[in-house]
Amino acid sequence: MSRIMVIDDEKIVGDMSRMSLEQEGYEVETFLNAEPALARLKEEQFDIVITDYKMKGMDGMEVLRTIKTMYPEIKVIMITAFANLDTAIEALRGDVHDFFPKPVKIKELKASIKRALQKE
């Protein structure tokens, strides 16, 4: 069973992602900020991390970089309220798997997750 981590300081994003993804049979954990999430990665193995781009404290780009150096096999999907070309390019350079502007289409998100897992 694939494990998915969701990091977003909007609680509803985590809740709704979990509700939807658990229906698909994934195991989901949610975090409101990056530091405890990264700490959790040390304990448990995750296949996919969905992170918000803009957060208090450590932001999405830093999360992406940390994961890519420490756990290169984890796929990162970024969601953001501040979608513009610069952030997208920056994210792609950081080897992001996918990039979703808010409001997120959950169906597309699910499809993207499926693709990410198939690649493995």
Added chain:
Amino acid sequence: MKIEQKIILSNAINVVFIVLIGLLAFQNLSLMLTKLRFVEISDDLNASFLEMRLSEKNYFLYHDKNSLFEIKEMIDAAEKSIDQAREDISHAVSEENLSRLRMHLKEYAGAVDKVSNAAQGDSNAELMLRAQGKRLRDYSKTMTQIERKGVNNMISSSKSMLIILFITVLVTAVLVSHFISQKILRSLRDVKKLTESISQGNFNKIVGAIPNDELGSLITAVNSMSEELSRREEELIQAKKLASIGVLTAGVAHELTNPLNNISMITQNFIELYDNFNKENALGLLNNIQGETERIEKIVKNLLDFSKPKEVNLTESDINRPVKKALRLMQNTLDVSNVELTVNLAKDVPHVFIDDNQIQQVLVNLLTNAVQAMPVGGRLYVETEADMTRGTVEITVVDNGNGIPREYLPHIFDPFFSTKGAEGTGLGLSVSYGIIKNHNGHIRVESKVGEGTTFTIELPIYKQ
């Protein structure tokens, strides 16, 4: 009456005075001239009387009848010149004096005739001649003296009359011009004070009775200029506000994205997983949706509230209120721009008398400038503080951005001064300056290129 008319009138009065003096002096002078002529004539007469008496003496010494004849001739000549004088200058010399003189001359002539007809040695007739000769000469001498004295008197009296009139004209001219310039200066001083206060951004007016003259028109003109400027300033403030909304909406739009996304994700799940929901978690999610719409409403209301044109509305207020509102509006812009914000608001700060909306706008202007001065992000510090000794409340906005070059500092509060090209209208600081001035406050700046900029606003503490 208009000032111009007053000046013309006072000048006219003076001119009339001067003309009157001139006429009087002229009349006096011509009178003096005739009197002088008479004095001349009587000098001549005196001389000829003297000669008559010399001939008279000769006769008594040598008993030469020729001498008597000479006297008679001289008498004829004298009579002629007296008659001539009577015609010419009778108005200047009293008729009586002249006829008295004429009479004495006649008596003298009579005495001469008597002597020449009488036998030689008639001591009676000779005595008579002598007496008459003396009388004639004495009379003529005194008369000449009197006339001469009269002329002298006239000269000195017209001299003093001229001096008195000269002083009168001078004094009235000085008094009138002093009065008028005093009046003009007083009004001009009012106008100067007003224009000075206008140039500082206080659009006052001159109150009280407006005189019905040129100064009155000037005061009315300046007053209506002040009114117009104040209206223009209000328009400018509103225009700048609308312009700042452009900047603000970018931030606010992003801010709306999160609650919108939340609502969207909840509804997507609702639709997708409808059958899985029980009543309890359905209600929970609907409440969430309600919460998120309220969040949106607040954001929109904030912006609308800020953008609405408002009558200036001064109220007793806590300075922290508009500061917090401005920070709320700017929250997202700061976030997006990677600006780390530190806020330090004074507790229990004394109240100020302000228009919240306008002070909020000043802060939005300053914060926007600060963000724009930190293109790659930076630190922003906002503080409020009371200074009890100076009786002021201060708002300080510190950024560690580009800073302002020294040569720009004197210009940053000028309208349309901007270094931002198409990005800036150059109105932010000029509008802020106007607003703070209208609150009887001050706005100061300190800046160092490469280190950052500090703006300080000072507002007077409100006293009941």
